[in-house]
Each structure stands twice: as structure tokens, then as C-alpha cells.
Amino acid sequence: xxxxxxxxxxxxxxxxxxxxxxxxxxxxxxxxxxxxxxxxxxxxxxxxxxxxxxxxxxxxxxxxxxxxxxxxxxxxxxxxxxxxxxxxxxxxxxxxxxxxxxxxxxxxxxxxxxxxxxxxxxxxxxxxxxxxxxxxxxxxxxxxxxxxxxxxxxxxxxxxxxxxxxxxxxxxxxxxxxxxxxxxxxxxxxxxxxxxxxxxxxxxxxxxxxxxxxxxxxxxxxxxxxxxxxxxxxxxxxxxxxxxxxxxxxxxxxxxxxxxxxxxxxxxxxxxxxxxxxxxxxxxxxxxxxxxxxxxxxxxxxxxxx
Amino acid sequence: xxxxxxxxxxxxxxxxxxxxxxxxxxxxxxxxxxxxxxxxxxxxxxxxxxxxxxxxxxxxxxxxxxxxxxxxxxxxxxxxxxxxxxxxxxxxxxxxxxxxxxxxxxxxxxxxxxxxxxxxxxxxxxxxxxxxxxxxxxxxxxxxxxxxxxxxxxxxxxxxxxxxxxxxxxxxxxxxxxxxxxxxxxxxxxxxxxxxxxxxxxxxxxxxxxxxxxxxxxxxxxxxxxxxxxxxxxxxxxxxxxxxxxxxxxxxxxxxxxxxxxxxxxxxxxxxxxxxxxxxxxxxxxxxxxxxxxxxxxxx
Numbered sequence: 001x002x003x004x005x006x007x008x009x010x011x012x013x014x015x016x017x018x019x020x021x022x023x024x025x026x027x028x029x030x031x032x033x034x035x036x037x038x039x040x041x042x043x044x045x046x047x048x049x050x051x052x053x054x055x056x057x058x059x060x061x062x063x064x065x066x067x068x069x070x071x072x073x074x075x076x077x078x079x080x081x082x083x084x085x086x087x088x089x090x091x092x093x094x095x096x097x098x099x100x101x102x103x104x105x106x107x108x109x110x111x112x113x114x115x116x117x118x119x120x121x122x123x124x125x126x127x128x129x130x131x132x133x134x135x136x137x138x139x140x141x142x143x144x145x146x147x148x149x150x151x152x153x154x155x156x157x158x159x160x161x162x163x164x165x166x167x168x169x170x171x172x173x174x175x176x177x178x179x180x181x182x183x184x185x186x187x188x189x190x191x192x193x194x195x196x197x198x199x200x201x202x203x204x205x206x207x208x209x210x211x212x213x214x215x216x217x218x219x220x221x222x223x224x225x226x227x228x229x230x231x232x233x234x235x236x237x238x239x240x241x242x243x244x245x246x247x248x249x250x251x252x253x254x255x256x257x258x259x260x261x262x263x264x265x266x267x268x269x270x271x272x273x274x275x276x277x278x279x280x281x282x283x284x285x286x287x288x289x290x291x292x293x294x295x296x297x298x299x300x301x302x303x304x305x306x
Numbered sequence: 307x308x309x310x311x312x313x314x315x316x317x318x319x320x321x322x323x324x325x326x327x328x329x330x331x332x333x334x335x336x337x338x339x340x341x342x343x344x345x346x347x348x349x350x351x352x353x354x355x356x357x358x359x360x361x362x363x364x365x366x367x368x369x370x371x372x373x374x375x376x377x378x379x380x381x382x383x384x385x386x387x388x389x390x391x392x393x394x395x396x397x398x399x400x401x402x403x404x405x406x407x408x409x410x411x412x413x414x415x416x417x418x419x420x421x422x423x424x425x426x427x428x429x430x431x432x433x434x435x436x437x438x439x440x441x442x443x444x445x446x447x448x449x450x451x452x453x454x455x456x457x458x459x460x461x462x463x464x465x466x467x468x469x470x471x472x473x474x475x476x477x478x479x480x481x482x483x484x485x486x487x488x489x490x491x492x493x494x495x496x497x498x499x500x501x502x503x504x505x506x507x508x509x510x511x512x513x514x515x516x517x518x519x520x521x522x523x524x525x526x527x528x529x530x531x532x533x534x535x536x537x538x539x540x541x542x543x544x545x546x547x548x549x550x551x552x553x554x555x556x557x558x559x560x561x562x563x564x565x566x567x568x569x570x571x572x573x574x575x576x577x578x579x580x581x582x583x584x585x586x587x588x589x590x591x592x593x594x595x596x597x598x599x600x601x602x603x604x605x606x
Contacts, residue, residue: 014442014446015442015445015446015449018442018443018445018446018449019446019449019450021446022446022447022450022455022458023458026458026459026461027458027461027462029459029462029463030462031463031464137587137590137591138583138587140590141534141583141584141586141587141590142583142586143538143541143542143545143561143579143586144542145541145542145545145558145561146561146575146578146579146582146583147579149561149565149568149575149579150575150576150579152568153568153572153575157568157569157572239451240451240452241451241452242451242452243451243452243454244451244452244453244454245452247452247453247454247457247546248542248545248546251546252565262454262457263457263546263548265461266457266460266461266548267547269461271461271462274457274458274461275458278450278454278455278457278458281451281454282449282450282451282454284451285449285450285451286449289449
């Protein structure tokens with residue numbers, strides 16, 4: 001197991017470097033001279049040349065990239081073009097909010113998704129199964145930004161039981177987390193159902209039935225345990241979609257998280273902030289994937305041993 | 307096996323040899339027709355394509371015409387879906403918007419699939435270091451969560467529908483590359499590829515004339531499902547103000563405008579959202595149906 005974790009860690013290094021490479025080179029696609037952009041309109045040639053010298057823009061692109069890489073590993077993500085504050089400081093203020101939102105959303109994704117999947121799988125091809133799967137299909141197709149607005153209209157405007165926007169109390173968390181978690185729950189429900197159905201057809205489940213075990217024991221103790229293994233991978237992937245989704249949900253509910261920071265930075269052409277935000281979110285996703293892989297292996301191993 | 311059954315099987319084999327493509331297509335269509343959900347999905351997609359093609363004939367009003375005296379009218383016999391804050395007919399805007407939303411979706415998936423297919427074919431066929439380099443690059447692209455890669459691209463290229471198309475297309479590339487690579491690896495091991503190679507066919511002929519036509523099924527399924535994601539992502543980016551710009555009747559832009567009137571005129575946000583949801587649902591159902599139809603295990 002330790003060897004597996006070590007090997008998986010080694011595999012992660014090129015991906016991390018690759019992500020920094022992509023983020024750095026995407027920013028080179030910006031039309032025009034970054035020094036002119038930084039200096040602002042009407043700046044003198046001397047000022048522009050000074051900025052170019054100061055930022056090392058005169059040097060070859062690959063040298064600039066290696067500098068960028070070294071700076072990142074030292075925790076230096078550059079300065080915001082908007083307020084000249086370190087990008088990392090802003091990220092560290094916003095990140096806990098986004099992680100909190102992601103945490104509650106993934107709980108909704110897992111609990112709602114698995115419950116729906118199990119209900120469907122227990123009575124396959126029944127009316128309940130069809131209805132649950134139809135709702136799941138709708139869930140996958142709903143745009144989160146529309147679903148969020150509709151939830152806001154219904155619960156905040158019409159019923160007035162939940163706050164419209166902000167991030168001050170647990171009540172503020174409910175609608176954004178539901179908006180973000182619902183799509184993932186639909187995918188997890190479909191995956192849980194198909195995985196459960198596959199397991200239920202196995203010989204050992206038939207044997208358990210033949211032994212006279214109660215259906216509840218068969219479903220929860222024997223089938224679910226094995227069926228959950230592929231679901232773990234889906235949950236891991238959903239975390240990535242969820243991190244991306246925070247961009248939209250935070251904008252709808254006026255939450256000052258990392259996602260909203262990136263969108264605001266794009267609007268203000270604050271490229272170091274965009275670069276830092278995207279890089280940070282991607283790193284979190286890489287780390288989560290690493291954990292999911294280890295978790296998956298751990299479960300698989302235990303089952304093999306048993 | 308009885309003689310009768312054997313003869314019947316021989317006839318089937320002979321038929322499939324003489325008209326392999328037609329029989330495959332017939333087989334596929336008959337399975338697709340049996341899948342009610344896929345048919346519903348197909349009908350929804352055709353309905354939207356019809357709307358997009360004939361929007362100028364179907365729309366009761368000019369989607370861009372501002373009539374302030376008609377602003378924020380609720381749904382009525384004159385304006386089935388009401389009017390927005392500038393007095394524009396929402397139904398007419400949705401009908402015209404279908405051209406933009408579907409156009410972006412199709413363009414983004416075409417862009418993503420084009421590069422994804424080429425990378426996947428080359429990686430799968432040549433293997434070794436070519437495969438390693440291409441697939442590690444694809445892994446890196448997949449390390450970006452959700453639409454964040456698209457956001458990074460837009461931040462560099464600037465907002466606009468064209469840039470959204472490129473950005474959404476770019477994050478489809480690794481998904482197509484992975485699927486195509488996997489299928490290419492399977493097909494290239496088959497004996498007929500060795501036979502063609504021994505007859506002197508070059509790599510390009512083998513890849514594009516003999517491997518590519520045989521891996522179309524997973525590409526079509528993935529393409530249909532990606533269309534749903536691409537339409538959603540593009541609308542999401544427009545909703546954030548990074549795609550189509552007002553007064554464009556793009557559905558995401560309309561929804562963004564509707565957000566400002568959620569308290570007084572919720573229908574402005576309701577209808578464009580419904581239009582996106584139903585179209586995306588259509589592609590998802592149809593994609594699921596296609597997957598079942600192409601899956602040999604379903605042909606029992």
C-alpha cells in the first residue's frame with residue numbers, strides 16, 4: 001500500500017508541472033504586450049521598458065517559465081494588477097469559503113445520490129426506479145445557474161424561509177450547496193444504481209439469498225459494500241466538476257469565494273489573479289484525485305483480503 | 307445445432323458479408339427505434355433544429371426590437387412568454403437564441419472532437435513514446451476542474467462567443483483523445499489490420515481508411531453527450547458575461563439579464579432556463595440510447 005501511495009505521488013509530479021506549464025502558456029496568448037497592458041494607456045516608452053526589464057519579459061519564454069515555476073514553489077503567485085497585493089493572500093482568504101461550499105455540496109452529492117441509487121436498484125424497472133432515474137436525468141440536464149435562480153425564487157422570494165445571498169450563517173449554505181450538489185447527486189445516483197444491479201446479479205448474492213438471509217442484510221451488508229467501489233471514483237471526479245461549478249454558484253449567490261474571485265479577475269483583466277486562482281483550484285483537484293485513488297485501492301485491497 | 311438453424315445462420319453471415327454497412331445500419335436503427343427514451347431524445351433534438359432553422363418564420367416579433375412601452379409584461383396571449391425589461395418578446399428571443407446556443411455547442415464539439423480524434427488515433431496507433439507524450443498532455447488537461455480551463459483560455463483571449471467556442475472545445479479534446487486511443491488500440495490488434503499492412507498500405511491509409519471508420523460508434527456516443535455539456539458550459543460562460551454579449555438573444559445571456567428581475571418578473575429567467583434544460587435533456591437521453599444501441603450486449 002505504501003509503495004502504491006509513493007508511486008502515485010511520483011506520477012502526480014509531472015501532472016502538477018504540466019498544469020503550471022499550461023496555465024503559464026495560456027497567459028502568453030493574451031494579445032498585445034503584457035508590459036503595455038501593465039503600464040496602462042499613455043505610458044511612456046521608458047516606463048514600458050522598465051516594466052519589461054523588471055518582470056523579466058525580455059528573457060526567453062522558457063526562462064520566464066522556470067522563474068514562474070520556482071516562484072510558485074516558493075509560494076509567490078505574483079501581485080494582483082488591481083491592488084498590487086500578493087495573489088496568494090487573496091486566495092488564502094477566499095479558499096476556505098469555497099472549500100466549505102464544496103464540502104457541503106459533496107455531502108449532498110453523496111447522500112442524495114447514493115440514497116436515490118439504492119432505492120432504484122432495490123426494485124429495478126419498477127415505477128419507483130423509473131421515476132428516480134427520470135429525476136436523475138433531469139438533474140444532469142439542469143443548468144446549475146438556472147436551478148440556483150429558481151431555488152432562490154422559490155425559497156427566498158416566495159416562501160421567504162432562506163436568505164437570498166451572502167455567506168454569514170448555515171442558512172446561507174443550504175441553497176448554494178443544493179444547487180452545486182444536485183447535478184453530482186444525479187450522476188452518483190445513476191452510477192450507484194448500475195453498480196448495485198451488477199453486484200446483485202453475482203453468484204455470492206444468490207448464495208446469500210439461498211442461505212435465507214434477510215433482504216436488508218443482503219443489500220446493505222453484501223451488495224452495497226462492493227457496489228460502492230466504482231462509485232468512489234465517480235464521487236472523486238464529481239469533486240472536480242464541483243470545484244468548476246463554484247464559479248457559477250458563487251456568482252449567483254454573491255459568495256466571495258475562489259470561483260467568484262476568478263470571474264471578477266477575468267472581468268478586470270487581472271491576469272496574475274486568474275492564473276493563481278485556476279492553478280490553485282487545479283492543484284486541489286489533483287490532490288483530491290490522489291486521495292480518491294488511494295482510497296479506492298484501500299477498499300479494493302480489503303475486499304480482496306476478505 | 308440443427309441443419310435449419312445452421313442454414314439460417316449462413317444466410318445471415320452471407321447477408322452481412324454482401325451488405326455489411328447496410329445491415330449494420332439497419333441493425334442499429336432497429337435497436338434505436340426500440341429504445342423509446344432515445345426516440346424521445348431524438349425528437350427533442352429534431353424539434354430544436356427545426357426551431358433554429360425556421361426561427362425567422364416562427365418568431366412572432368423582432369427579437370432585438372426595443373419597445374419600452376411593453377416592458378416587463380407577464381405571459382399573455384400576445385406575448386406567450388412575456389417581455390423583458392426592454393419590451394422585447396421573450397419567445398422570439400428564445401427561438402432566435404436556439405441558433406446561437408446550438409451553434410456554439412456543435413462548433414465546440416466539432417473543434418474538440420477534431421483534435422481529440424487526431425491525438426487519440428496517433429497515440430493509439432503509434433504507441434510507445436508518442437502515446438506517452440500525447441496521453442500525459444491529455445492527463446494534464448483533465449487535471450483542470452470543470453470549466454476552469456475554459457475560464458483560463460477566455461481570460462487570455464477575451465470574452466466573446468467565438469472564444470467561448472474555442473475554450474469549451476479545448477476542454478473536450480482530452481475526453482475524445484482518451485476514447486479514440488482506447489478504441490484504436492483494440493482495432494489495431496485485429497488481424498485484418500496486419501493483412502492490410504502486409505499488402506503495403508501506409509500508416510495514413512491504415513489510420514484513416516481502416517481504423518477510423520471502425521471506431522466511429524464510441525465517438526458518436528461521446529459527441530452526443532458532449533454536446534449536452536458544451537451547450538451547458540457555453541450558456542454558463544455567457545451567464546457570467548464572458549460569452550455572448552447583450553443584446554444577443556443567447557440563452558445564458560438572457561438568463562443573466564433575468565436574474566436582475568427575479569423578484570418582479572421571474573419568467574424572464576424561467577423560460578431561457580427551460581429551453582436549455584429540455585435541449586440538454588434531449589441530448590443526454592439520445593446519447594444514452596445511442597450507447598445502448600451500439601453496445602453489442604444490448605443486441606440480444
